[in-house]
Amino acid sequence: MSDIEQRVKKIVSEQLGANEADVKHESSFVDDLGADSLDTVELVMALEEEFDCEIPDEEAEKITTVQQAIDYVNANLK
């Protein structure tokens, strides 16, 4: 597992209070991990902080699964 994958999964599990084992690539924040709308906003904020970036709202809306978060970070950073 790449470093970015690990960091994203760690943040997701911390923010959403889910076991790291339950945080799979295909996991949907809302449907699988029980996030509400405020949780998803907080999650995006946490990703911004971790990866020192700003995720525009229209991009943030498209990040609904763990894989999409990993892809976003991979595509937009470094």
Place this chain on the structure above:
Amino acid sequence: MYEGQVALVTGASRGIGAAIALALAKQGAKVVGTATTESGAAQITTALEAHGGLGLALDVNDAAQVESVLKQIAEKFGDVSILVNNAGITRDTLLMRMKDADWDAVIATNLTSVFRMSQAVLRPMMKARFGRIINISSVVGHMGNPGQANYAAAKAGMAGFTRSLAAEVGSRGITVNCIAPGFIDTDMTRELPENVKEELIKRVPLARFGDVEDIAAAVTFFASPSAAYITGETLHVNGGMYMA
């Protein structure tokens, strides 16, 4: 009671804001009060320094200044856990004569600033799973008052803002409430002509203007653990002149 808490009170150089800042400071919070001028900020520092508090200059309409003040507070004391949106102005005139500038200035300083300040402190509050946002509105926002359409609109808007934000962030342990003072003895009401004051007092069952300490007491209550289950609410502190 508030040891370890960091409170930010806007418009704290005089009147209700000064009393709120002092009350929170006396009970152990680290209090930062803001004023629009450096001399106002210095006055706040003088009032609060015995309790470890501080005055800073801040124009609540300037987003860059808001950011810089919050950064200074975070570095010196830590993140703000109690925000009191108290800064406010009046530009009283009958609507027939009200200029766009009178309307815009009051909405910006009394309402838009509440949005800006609240948004700015929200992130650390959400992380901490704790926060108190206390908005000082006015009885006029509920009753209306001739000559104050701008002021009443801003203060009523504050109540709607308060209820919406309370619904958004309640699950994070953050409460958002309003306190609606009636006629309080401050510079703002001292400007009123004597005969107007006499007429006003006739409408107050408790037969006097309120003291700034009456409002400060309501704020310290909302900020305290005792008020943990109250959110989205407006507490009227007006001597009975308006009973909601």
